[in-house]
Amino acid sequence: MRKKEMLAMLLAGGQGSRLGVLTKNKAKPAVTFGGKYRIIDFPMSNCINSGVDTVGVLTQYQPLQLNRHIGIGIPWDLDRKNGGVTILAPHVKDGEEGHWYSGTANAIYQNINFIDTYNPIYVLVLSGDHIYKMDYARMLRFHKKNNCDATIAVLEVPIEEANRFGIMNADENDKIYEFEEKPPNPKSNLASMGIYIFTWDKLRAALIEANNQYEDLDFGKHIIPMFLDEGEALYAYRFKDYWKDVGTIESYWTANMELIKTMPEFNLYEEQTKIYTSADHQPPQFTGADADVKRSLVSEGCEVFGSVYDSTLGPDVIIESGAVIRDSIIMANCVIGENTVIDRCIIDENCTIGANVKIGMGENVPNKRKPKIYDTGITVIAENSIIPDDVVIGKNCVICGNTTMEHYENARLESGDTIELDGEVIL
Amino acid sequence: MRAAGIILAGGNNDRLKELTEARATSAMPVGSCYRAIDFSLSNMSNSGIKKVAVITQYNSRSLHDHLNSSKWWDFGSKTGGMFVFAPFLSKDSNSWFRGTADSIYQNISFLKRSNEEYVLITSGDGIYKMDYNDIIDFHVEKEADITIMCKDVAGMDVRNFGVVKMDDDGKIVEFEEKPLEAFSSTISLGIYVIRRELLIELLETIIPEGRYDLVRDIIVRYRKQLKVCCFMYDGYWASINSIESYYNINMDFLRRDVRNLLFAKEPYIETKSKDEPPAKYNTGSEVKNCLVGSGAIIDGLAENSVLFRRVRIGEKAQVRNSVIMEGCNIGHGCVVEYAILDKDVTLSGNVEIKGEPHSPKIIKKNTIL
Numbered sequence: 190m191r192k193k194e195m196l197a198m199l200l201a202g203g204q205g206s207r208l209g210v211l212t213k214n215k216a217k218p219a220v221t222f223g224g225k226y227r228i229i230d231f232p233m234s235n236c237i238n239s240g241v242d243t244v245g246v247l248t249q250y251q252p253l254q255l256n257r258h259i260g261i262g263i264p265w266d267l268d269r270k271n272g273g274v275t276i277l278a279p280h281v282k283d284g285e286e287g288h289w290y291s292g293t294a295n296a297i298y299q300n301i302n303f304i305d306t307y308n309p310i311y312v313l314v315l316s317g318d319h320i321y322k323m324d325y326a327r328m329l330r331f332h333k334k335n336n337c338d339a340t341i342a343v344l345e346v347p348i349e350e351a352n353r354f355g356i357m358n359a360d361e362n363d364k365i366y367e368f369e370e371k372p373p374n375p376k377s378n379l380a381s382m383g384i385y386i387f388t389w390d391k392l393r394a395a396l397i398e399a400n401n402q403y404e405d406l407d408f409g410k411h412i413i414p415m416f417l418d419e420g421e422a423l424y425a426y427r428f429k430d431y432w433k434d435v436g437t438i439e440s441y442w443t444a445n446m447e448l449i450k451t452m453p454e455f456n457l458y459e460e461q462t463k464i465y466t467s468a469d470h471q472p473p474q475f476t477g478a479d480a481d482v483k484r485s486l487v488s489e490g491c492e493v494f495g496s497v498y499d500s501t502l503g504p505d506v507i508i509e510s511g512a513v514i515r516d517s518i519i520m521a522n523c524v525i526g527e528n529t530v531i532d533r534c535i536i537d538e539n540c541t542i543g544a545n546v547k548i549g550m551g552e553n554v555p556n557k558r559k560p561k562i563y564d565t566g567i568t569v570i571a572e573n574s575i576i577p578d579d580v581v582i583g584k585n586c587v588i589c590g591n592t593t594m595e596h597y598e599n600a601r602l603e604s605g606d607t608i609e610l611d612g613e614v615i616l
Numbered sequence: 617m618r619a620a621g622i623i624l625a626g627g628n629n630d631r632l633k634e635l636t637e638a639r640a641t642s643a644m645p646v647g648s649c650y651r652a653i654d655f656s657l658s659n660m661s662n663s664g665i666k667k668v669a670v671i672t673q674y675n676s677r678s679l680h681d682h683l684n685s686s687k688w689w690d691f692g693s694k695t696g697g698m699f700v701f702a703p704f705l706s707k708d709s710n711s712w713f714r715g716t717a718d719s720i721y722q723n724i725s726f727l728k729r730s731n732e733e734y735v736l737i738t739s740g741d742g743i744y745k746m747d748y749n750d751i752i753d754f755h756v757e758k759e760a761d762i763t764i765m766c767k768d769v770a771g772m773d774v775r776n777f778g779v780v781k782m783d784d785d786g787k788i789v790e791f792e793e794k795p796l797e798a799f800s801s802t803i804s805l806g807i808y809v810i811r812r813e814l815l816i817e818l819l820e821t822i823i824p825e826g827r828y829d830l831v832r833d834i835i836v837r838y839r840k841q842l843k844v845c846c847f848m849y850d851g852y853w854a855s856i857n858s859i860e861s862y863y864n865i866n867m868d869f870l871r872r873d874v875r876n877l878l879f880a881k882e883p884y885i886e887t888k889s890k891d892e893p894p895a896k897y898n899t900g901s902e903v904k905n906c907l908v909g910s911g912a913i914i915d916g917l918a919e920n921s922v923l924f925r926r927v928r929i930g931e932k933a934q935v936r937n938s939v940i941m942e943g944c945n946i947g948h949g950c951v952v953e954y955a956i957l958d959k960d961v962t963l964s965g966n967v968e969i970k971g972e973p974h975s976p977k978i979i980k981k982n983t984i985l
Binding site for chain 1: 647648649687869870872875879880884885886887889891892893894895896897898899901902903904905906907908909910911913915
């Protein structure tokens with residue numbers, strides 16, 4: 190293999206359990222975002238926009254949809270003879286049993302051979318969970334200029350929120366002297382974004398040394414403290430632009446809604462730093478004579494005959510006439526029937542909602558089964574679900590499966606209730 | 617793979633006026649995100665034709681740009697592939713293509729190196745979706761030498777088409793190009809199936825005689841010697857051959873039946889990916905009966921129009937009954953009616969452009985008003 194100066198390792202195995210049914214059948218990086226994208230499109234596009242043309246994608250949890258999405262990397266120009274994209278799944282090694290990826294650094298440890306084939310000087314470690322645009326080439330220049338062994342991208346967060354993050358304490362030159370995970374009394378507001386550049390021989394040695402000591406070898410918990418203990422040069426690279434972790438239903442919904450502002454903080458419309466995604470086909474979108482669409486993102490192939498306000502529509506969604514969609518995220522291939530009213534709802538891919546349905550009505554009662562996940566009034570419909578005509582559904586509800594009238598008491602589902610049918614999973 | 621494909625994409629059409637000053641007819645943008653040639657290319661790929669020659673000539677830059685990779689249409693590159701041929705200079709050839717037959721003849725090595733039994737020849741400006749296996753099956757079953765795809769277009773002005781008359785068996789007995797007085801309402805759609813070796817033989821016969829046209833010098837001239845059959849097609853078909861037909865084709869996409877046929881169902885019509893974000897509708901947007909391309913940002917009113925990718929419609933602007941091509945920027949308070957705005961036209965504030973229903977006003981590419 191031709192030598193690469195830097196390759197990227199993209200950690201895409203996370204479940205994202207706080208996203209509830211959205212990650213029932215797919216890993217968090219495969220969840221739709223901003224109408225037509227999936228979360229992993231952001232780091233993948235950042236790679237190619239930064240000139241990083243060799244990317245290993247580490248998958249573990251429910252990888253099918255992710256694998257299909259990435260394919261051979263055509264949308265990101267990562268179908269290359271040298272480098273390109275490689276899916277790295279946990280595997281059985283000679284003479285021993287296979288191991289799952291037990292931690293972020295363990296996943297890299299298990300793929301040392303892959304990295305070695307490219308004999309890189311630097312390795313960029315990314316997570317497939319975040320929405321942002323970043324030029325990794327600039328970060329690499331920073332890494333080289335400061336002769337770093339490791340560079341950690343950090344975001345300045347409000348100090349009162351700093352206790353939710355991994356916090357880097359750094360000197361006036363941004364050299365890190367201490368790392369604290371979720372400190373109760375934070376000394377700084379530099380939050381780790383989970384984006385690292387390591388000088389490969391240093392990281393390689395550390396992984397081999399530490400992997401025997403820790404079962405769940407993790408960058409934040411083990412590798413960074415170890416680098417600090419051994420006096421390696423760690424620097425914080427300050428990132429000042431938009432960055433969002435869309436880890437919960439509420440933050441996921443809010444981040445999507447921010448995109449529909451007239452001047453959103455996160456700009457998808459820049460020519461030079463486009464976000465690429467994979468799509469089966471991209472026909473134009475149609476808005477009908479009686480339709481009304483305002484403050485919304487509408488993806489390719491949608492046919493809108495009803496009203497859509499403050500919402501995002503994924504590709505090939507059909508909104509029939511008389512339907513009213515407000516403050517909602519409707520993902521690819523959904524059909525919303527005539528005169529149906531949907532309020533503050535996330536509808537995952539390939540759902541069919543009948544006619545005269547009302548979703549998001551009534552009191553804001555937290556979900557009875559999972560009150561910590563569904564408590565902000567957002568009702569979530571899992572992918573491939575069907576909702577029959579004429580039912581009324583409350584807030585914080587979860588519906589999963591091919592439901593018929595018999596699943597609803599008096600054609601109603603009260604706020605906080607759940608219908609979860611075990612059925613075949615159609616992907 | 618029974619057939620190799622040839623798309624004749626070199627043509628230009630004076631009746632399209634300014635719109636084809638910058639591009640070949642096959643490269644005409646249609647339906648928000650396509651170019652005309654996408655339909656022939658996708659039909660070929662979807663019909664299992666995996667080896668296609670695209671022959672270009674006139675103003676081919678934008679076409680070559682569009683055809684920068686065969687992967688958009690899923691053509692391979694080992695056993696099949698998409699070959700783009702433009703005129704070239706060599707010791708034996710120093711001319712532009714002298715006609716459609718000549719354009720194939722000058723690339724005859726494509727035919728000689730193929731091993732498919734048949735060749736399917738189309739033009740690049742037809743808007744339709746079909747499985748070419750239907751016409752190839754028909755050709756084999758009829759034991760025809762040449763099969764022409766035809767359509768009965770009763771009521772339409774056929775003076776710009778080739779008009780055919782056939783016998784009861786579907787064999788063509790009369791063929792006239794652009795007749796002043798047509799003897800039938802059945803027209804040739806410019807799609808032909810012919811055995812590859814017969815085509816090579818015919819080309820090698822006629823070119824040295826100074827005959828260069830596929831229709832006049834092969835089909836019309838040989839119609840009595842060869843068995844030329846007519847395959848009747850009755851689905852949606854349109855071709856770009858005038859400003860009015862170009863405008864009408866775009867407006868056809870506002871019909872749900874046309875979109876369902878061409879876009880919503882597999883097999884899909886594919887085009888070069890441009891990776892634009894979703895269309896964005898802002899607070900002031902009033903969009904009624906419009907086709908909207910990705911990356912568009914709308915703050916104003918649009919009605920009965922086709923908006924291509926990255927179109928911006930400013931606040932209080934009004935666009936009606938118009939075709940607005942990629943990258944146009946319509947500023948605050950502009951009024952556009954019955955117009956075709958070519959690519960990257962910028963209208964700053966309060967400009968008014970009004971055409972007539974049967975003669976839309978054309979604004980040339982890159983114009984700033």
